[in-house]
Amino acid sequence: MPSVAFYARYSSDNQRDASIEDQLRLCRERAEREGWHIIGSYSDRSISGASLIRPGIQSLMSDAQDQKFNIVMSESLDRISRDQEDIAGIYKRLAFAGIRMVTLSEGDISELHIGLKGTMGALFLKDLADKTRRGLRGRVESGKSGGGNSYGYRVVRKADANGEPIRGDREIDAFEAKVVRRIFTDYAAGKAPRVIAHELNAEGIAGPRSAGWGPSTIHGNVKRGNGILNNELYVGKLVWNRQRFLKDPETGKRVARLNPKDEWITQEVPDLRIIDDALWLEVKERQATIRKKYVDADGNGLSATKRKRYLFSGLMKCGECGGGYSLVYRDQFGCSTVKNKGTCGNRTQVVREDLESRVLKALRDNLMAPELFKEFCDEYTREINRLRMEASGDLGAKRAELKKVEAQIEKMIQAVMDGFYTPSMKDKMPLLEARKAELIHDLEHAEEPPALLHPTMAEEYRKQVDELFEALADDTTRLEASDDIRSLVGRIVVSPGKDDAVDLWLEGDLAGILTLAAGKKVPAHPEDERVLLTLVAGVGFEPTTFRL
Structure with a gap:
C-alpha cells in the first residue's frame, strides 16, 4: 500500500x-x-x-x-x-x-x-506586491501613514459609516513629542547621541517600542532617513518609498535597498509637525559637519578613524548583561551597553595588552595542558573510533550480504538453465531480487565513514599549538596565526573582581580545538558533536570554561 x-x-x-x-x-x-x-x-x-x-x-x-x-x-x-x-x-x-x-x-x-x-x-x-504598493501610495498621497508608526505619534483608531476601520491616521503624542524636541535641542547644543541616550535611560524614559535608548536610535542613518534626527515627519513631511525590501534567496530575510530620490513620494502633513524649521536646520548642519570630518577625499566614510581588528575583538562579553566588550578609550575595553546606553552596572575596564597576555597564557597553561588534554583526547578518540567502526562494519555487512544474494540468484538462474525447476523457485526469486535492489540502493546512498582518528591526537595538538605561538610572534605570519588562535576561543567573559581587579573567564571552542588536534583545516565530522558533552563530563576534564 x-x-x-x-x-x-x-x-x-x-x-x-x-x-x-x-x-x-x-x-x-x-x-x-x-x-x-x-x-x-x-x-x-x-x-x-x-x-x-x-x-x-x-x-x-x-x-x-x-x-x-x-x-x-x-x-x-x-x-x-x-x-x-x-x-x-x-x-x-x-x-x-x-x-x-x-x-x-x-x-x-x-x-x-x-x-x-x-x-x-x-x-x-x-x-500582489504591486497592488499593495499601489494601495499604500494612494494612502500616503492622502496624508495617511504608509505603514508603521514613528516615535512621537499614536495611531488613531476610528471606523467609517459602515463600521470598517479607517487606517493610516496618526496624531501627536504630547509626552513623546516633548522627548523628541528635547533630543533635537540637546543635539543642536552639542551633546552626543550617546550622552543623550544615557540621560534618557537614567530618567527611565522608554524609547521606541518601549525599549532602552541607544545612540543609533537617535542618530540613525541619514541616507535611509531612519533614527530620530532624520525623520522628516517631525517637520511635517511624510516621505514614502525611500527604500525597498528584497528577500535574500540564501537566508530568506528581507534586505533594504535605497531607491533613487526621484521615486520618493513626499506629502506635506503640517498637523503632524513637532520640530520647527530653524531647529531642524541646526541639526542638519551639525550632522553635515560631523560627516565631513570622517570622510576622506575619496568619499569613504570613517576611513580616517578606521579601527584595526585586535586579537580577540568580538569575542569578549560582559559578565552581567551579556553585551559585547569594545574599545571605549584608547587601549581599554569596556562594556558596550554601558558605553551606549548606560543601563549595565559593569563599569569594569581592561587594558587590551593585559587581556591578550592573560588569555594567551591561559590558553597555553590551561586549555593546552598536555596531561589534561591527553586524557580527553584518549577517551574522545576511543569513542569516535568506535562509532566510526560500527558504521564501517554495517557497510561491510551489507556488501557481504549483497554478494551472497547475487550468488543465490546466479545459482537459481543456472539451475533453471540446466533444466531443474521447482514452484518454490518462482516465489523465492522476486524476494531475492527485491533484497538485491534494496541493498544496492542502501550502499549507493550511504556515506563512507570518515577515517579513524589517530591515537597520537594529543601530541599533534600540542605541536600545532607551539607552532601557532611561534607564528604569532612573527609579523609575517601573525595575521594567519591570529585567526587560528581565535578559532580556539568561544568567548571571554569579563566581570568585576575584588579590589578593582578584573575577572576573566575563558570559554574554549571545542570544535576549533578538535579541528586543530586532528591536524585538519575543516571542522570535525558532525557525528563528533554528538558525543562531546558526555565525553567531557565522563573523564572529568572540561576544556570549555576556566578562570584566567
Whole structure:
C-alpha cells in the first residue's frame, strides 16, 4: 500500500489557523478514497511561500530523503512554494528519492506543472506586491501613514459609516513629542547621541517600542532617513518609498535597498509637525559637519578613524548583561551597553595588552595542558573510533550480504538453465531480487565513514599549538596565526573582581580545538558533536570554561 504524507500552509495574508485543518481534512479524504496509508502531516502557519526557510517544509524534505513515505500530497502546488526556483528544487529532490507529488488541484505533478505553476506563483507574488504598493501610495498621497508608526505619534483608531476601520491616521503624542524636541535641542547644543541616550535611560524614559535608548536610535542613518534626527515627519513631511525590501534567496530575510530620490513620494502633513524649521536646520548642519570630518577625499566614510581588528575583538562579553566588550578609550575595553546606553552596572575596564597576555597564557597553561588534554583526547578518540567502526562494519555487512544474494540468484538462474525447476523457485526469486535492489540502493546512498582518528591526537595538538605561538610572534605570519588562535576561543567573559581587579573567564571552542588536534583545516565530522558533552563530563576534564 502506498504511504502518503500531507503538507499544509497558510501565509500572513490569510491569518486563519483553521485553514491548516481544512487543507489536511481534504487531503485525508482523498488519501482514504485512494486507499493510501497515511504516515503523517507537516505544516507551516503564517509563513510566506516565497521562501523555503520554513520548519514544516524542511522537516518534510528531511524525511523524504529517508524515504519515510512514497507520496507527498498538498491542496495545491502554491501551498508547497510560490518561488520558481524552490518548487523546481523540491520536485527534483522528491523525484530523485522516488516520491510522487500529488495535489488536490493539479493531480499528479509533472515537469509541465512545475514550469507553468511556478511561473504563475511568481507572477502572483509580483502582482500582489504591486497592488499593495499601489494601495499604500494612494494612502500616503492622502496624508495617511504608509505603514508603521514613528516615535512621537499614536495611531488613531476610528471606523467609517459602515463600521470598517479607517487606517493610516496618526496624531501627536504630547509626552513623546516633548522627548523628541528635547533630543533635537540637546543635539543642536552639542551633546552626543550617546550622552543623550544615557540621560534618557537614567530618567527611565522608554524609547521606541518601549525599549532602552541607544545612540543609533537617535542618530540613525541619514541616507535611509531612519533614527530620530532624520525623520522628516517631525517637520511635517511624510516621505514614502525611500527604500525597498528584497528577500535574500540564501537566508530568506528581507534586505533594504535605497531607491533613487526621484521615486520618493513626499506629502506635506503640517498637523503632524513637532520640530520647527530653524531647529531642524541646526541639526542638519551639525550632522553635515560631523560627516565631513570622517570622510576622506575619496568619499569613504570613517576611513580616517578606521579601527584595526585586535586579537580577540568580538569575542569578549560582559559578565552581567551579556553585551559585547569594545574599545571605549584608547587601549581599554569596556562594556558596550554601558558605553551606549548606560543601563549595565559593569563599569569594569581592561587594558587590551593585559587581556591578550592573560588569555594567551591561559590558553597555553590551561586549555593546552598536555596531561589534561591527553586524557580527553584518549577517551574522545576511543569513542569516535568506535562509532566510526560500527558504521564501517554495517557497510561491510551489507556488501557481504549483497554478494551472497547475487550468488543465490546466479545459482537459481543456472539451475533453471540446466533444466531443474521447482514452484518454490518462482516465489523465492522476486524476494531475492527485491533484497538485491534494496541493498544496492542502501550502499549507493550511504556515506563512507570518515577515517579513524589517530591515537597520537594529543601530541599533534600540542605541536600545532607551539607552532601557532611561534607564528604569532612573527609579523609575517601573525595575521594567519591570529585567526587560528581565535578559532580556539568561544568567548571571554569579563566581570568585576575584588579590589578593582578584573575577572576573566575563558570559554574554549571545542570544535576549533578538535579541528586543530586532528591536524585538519575543516571542522570535525558532525557525528563528533554528538558525543562531546558526555565525553567531557565522563573523564572529568572540561576544556570549555576556566578562570584566567
